[in-house]
Amino acid sequence: MKCPICGKEMEKGYIQSGRTAFFTTKKKHVFFVAGSKDVVLTEDNFTCPTGDAYNCKECKKIIIDYSSPEESSNL
């Protein structure tokens, strides 16, 4: 994948976390569980939460492909 900012080839890798990783528009402070409007970024969330990602070392930006993880509403 080419970086949309600088156009250089991005490094394919993974995001991993000890818990489900998700994107939210409202920062959570206590209850760290994805809500129905949040975007779940990882799959295998009960064993080893992992998602596909691409890193641009030049721009220090990471693009996360969340096309495969289940929707948060299905958890």
Ligand SMILES: [Zn+2]
């Ligand atoms: Zn870049």
